[in-house]
Amino acid sequence: MMMKLKTFFLLLSASFLTAQAASAQTISKEEMMYLTSAWKGERFADGRPKLPDDILERAKKIYIDDAWTVLKNEGYFNQYEGNWKLVNDVTMTGRAVTAMYLPSRPDVEKNIKDRGAKQGRTGNTNSWPIDVLVKGDLYVADAFGKISGGGIMGSTLANSIFAKSGNGVVFDGAARDLQEIRKIQGFNALVRDFHPSFTEEMLLMGLNTPIRIGNAIVLPGDLVIATIEGVLFVPAHLAEQVISTAEFVVRKDQFGFEMVRTGKYTTGQIDSQWSDDIKTEFLRWLEKHPELGKMTRAELDKVMSKRTW
Numbered sequence: 001m002m003m004k005l006k007t008f009f010l011l012l013s014a015s016f017l018t019a020q021a022a023s024a025q026t027i028s029k030e031e032m033m034y035l036t037s038a039w040k041g042e043r044f045a046d047g048r049p050k051l052p053d054d055i056l057e058r059a060k061k062i063y064i065d066d067a068w069t070v071l072k073n074e075g076y077f078n079q080y081e082g083n084w085k086l087v088n089d090v091t092m093t094g095r096a097v098t099a100m101y102l103p104s105r106p107d108v109e110k111n112i113k114d115r116g117a118k119q120g121r122t123g124n125t126n127s128w129p130i131d132v133l134v135k136g137d138l139y140v141a142d143a144f145g146k147i148s149g150g151g152i153m154g155s156t157l158a159n160s161i162f163a164k165s166g167n168g169v170v171f172d173g174a175a176r177d178l179q180e181i182r183k184i185q186g187f188n189a190l191v192r193d194f195h196p197s198f199t200e201e202m203l204l205m206g207l208n209t210p211i212r213i214g215n216a217i218v219l220p221g222d223l224v225i226a227t228i229e230g231v232l233f234v235p236a237h238l239a240e241q242v243i244s245t246a247e248f249v250v251r252k253d254q255f256g257f258e259m260v261r262t263g264k265y266t267t268g269q270i271d272s273q274w275s276d277d278i279k280t281e282f283l284r285w286l287e288k289h290p291e292l293g294k295m296t297r298a299e300l301d302k303v304m305s306k307r308t309w
Helices: 002-022 029-035 053-059 064-073 106-118 125-131 155-165 236-262 276-287 297-305
Strands: 092-103 137-142 169-172 189-191 202-207 211-213 216-218 223-226 231-234
Touching: 053 092, 053 223, 053 236, 064 231, 064 236, 092 125, 092 211, 106 125, 106 202, 125 137, 125 155, 125 202, 137 155, 137 211, 137 223, 216 231, 223 236, 231 236, 236 276, 236 297, 276 297
Parallel strands: 092 137, 137 169, 169 189
Antiparallel strands: 092 202, 092 223, 211 216, 223 231
């Protein structure tokens, strides 16, 4: 009897925690896993895909146009957004933590803040996404492009974001305190603009939910690659393929430049399907350039078989 009661209370507690999490502006774990079902790797407790740290590091060394091409060839046409203002030109990569803001309305704002207070949340709703950040995360917010009154981050929150995630932000909206934010070594922010105003008439309506950033769709756990050129949101299940292919393109280009300069091969030979001789030459060349990583013949054959670039 005691065992049954204990099991009952454990199940009740689990149900309560699940309901509480689902009511905190988030989607349920089940919904998160359903929407990202193509991802077969490790996940966070809430179901968000947990890309390995080495993927995040490797992504910093590839070119965004190569990665974009891989996604396009896989049928993912809505993963890039440009036209940003930056704090600096440092490339950021991370796992997306998403937030969706809407124009505020008094009754909805009161209910959300009341519920948040009962759950132990403090401050304005623009601080709530920061509370869930961990190392390797990258905070991505749909702030509906608001500039005046749309600064959902200032220098205090920027310091908190960097301390928790080791990363910066991508905001379809504004930030403030640019001169102070620039002093945070290693921090970067891609925003629509900077404005001295504080957050006004804005409310957090979604936390770790699917969002839209300009013309791109972003899911929690996506690999975010933010560069001076723009931002690419790579679905977690395609991250390894995208990075591996983009890494090969970098190697292929450097190999090709050298072969063409020395006259060993022509541009036409380098820019078409490779013969066995060229593949063998490439692998020998790669052994002399360990800084570019390793590659087996099987890996080379696989990436060349899908070549559309």
